Amino acid sequence: MSEPSFRFIAEMVHSILSYLDPPNTMLQSEDMDLLTGMQLVNSACVCVENLRSEIKFVALLERCRSAEPPMEKRRRTINPAFDSYIVEERIAQEDPNDEMELRRLYFSCIDSVCGEIKERFGERNCAVMGALKALDPEDANFLDASKITPLLKLTNTSVVDTEYTVANQFLRAQMDDTSPPDGGRWTMAKVLKYLHQPLEAMPTVITALKHALTFGASTALCENSFSTLKNVFSDHTQSMLHKRKANLILLAFEKDLTKKFRSEWRDTVLRRFHSVAHRRLPLY
Numbered sequence: 001m002s003e004p005s006f007r008f009i010a011e012m013v014h015s016i017l018s019y020l021d022p023p024n025t026m027l028q029s030e031d032m033d034l035l036t037g038m039q040l041v042n043s044a045c046v047c048v049e050n051l052r053s054e055i056k057f058v059a060l061l062e063r064c065r066s067a068e069p070p071m072e073k074r075r076r077t078i079n080p081a082f083d084s085y086i087v088e089e090r091i092a093q094e095d096p097n098d099e100m101e102l103r104r105l106y107f108s109c110i111d112s113v114c115g116e117i118k119e120r121f122g123e124r125n126c127a128v129m130g131a132l133k134a135l136d137p138e139d140a141n142f143l144d145a146s147k148i149t150p151l152l153k154l155t156n157t158s159v160v161d162t163e164y165t166v167a168n169q170f171l172r173a174q175m176d177d178t179s180p181p182d183g184g185r186w187t188m189a190k191v192l193k194y195l196h197q198p199l200e201a202m203p204t205v206i207t208a209l210k211h212a213l214t215f216g217a218s219t220a221l222c223e224n225s226f227s228t229l230k231n232v233f234s235d236h237t238q239s240m241l242h243k244r245k246a247n248l249i250l251l252a253f254e255k256d257l258t259k260k261f262r263s264e265w266r267d268t269v270l271r272r273f274h275s276v277a278h279r280r281l282p283l284y
């Protein structure tokens with residue numbers, strides 16, 4: 001750990017991960033829509049790409065070298081026993097503190113991270129991403145039915161072009177004349193919240209906006225449900241059957257309904273439980 005190369009790699013990884021931490025946290029939030037998350041991911045990718053410069057590399061290398069003077073080591077020499085032989089392989093390891101090796105590692109690591117981000121959030125999902133972008137009130141293609149179609153196809157929802165044309169004209173007029181009651185700019189969530197009543201005449205538009213808002217949040221909610229299973233499994237519950245585990249996941253996912261068991265549904269649940277034969281616990 002006292003080697004400058006170790007400090008260099010640690011500083012490099014910390015610099016990259018610090019830019020990726022905000023989108024990582026935001027994409028795991030149940031309240032975050034995927035369009036905003038995508039915009040944050042692209043911004044983080046640009047910040048990581050800005051690290052790919054000779055100036056950044058030299059500054060990081062000098063900071064690591066000046067942090068602590070390296071320990072004196074024995075000078076490496078070639079074994080004289082190899083003087084009379086032709087050696088086809090390396091007989092000594094390269095110095096890990098070599099500047100050329102650290103430069104190669106620095107630039108290749110940044111290229112790998114940016115390439116992976118663009119692969120996961122790039123052209124492969126461009127159709128769905130384009131549909132989410134077309135539902136952004138500030139986008140030039142706002143409510144363009146042709147661009148929103150890929151998102152609606154995921155749920156077999158029909159597209160009525162006339163509804164999108166009318167909704168586009170109506171919403172743009174409303175957003176140009178007024179601002180959101182809570183201030184700020186118009187977003188998909190604010191359009192649904194404050195203009196939901198007039199949009200009820202255009203149900204396919206409401207469906208598209210709801211899909212865009214829940215596309216990423218539903219995935220995060222499912223991930224949270226599965227992550228909760230680590231609290232369920234213990235030394236005494238390793239033999240739990242799949243059916244019971246699936247029911248627990250369903251209860252966790254439908255927590256808005258299960259909360260009613262404590263209030264308005266309490267009497268009904270206790271009566272149903274008591275009606276089953278061979279109950280040892282008389283709960284009602």
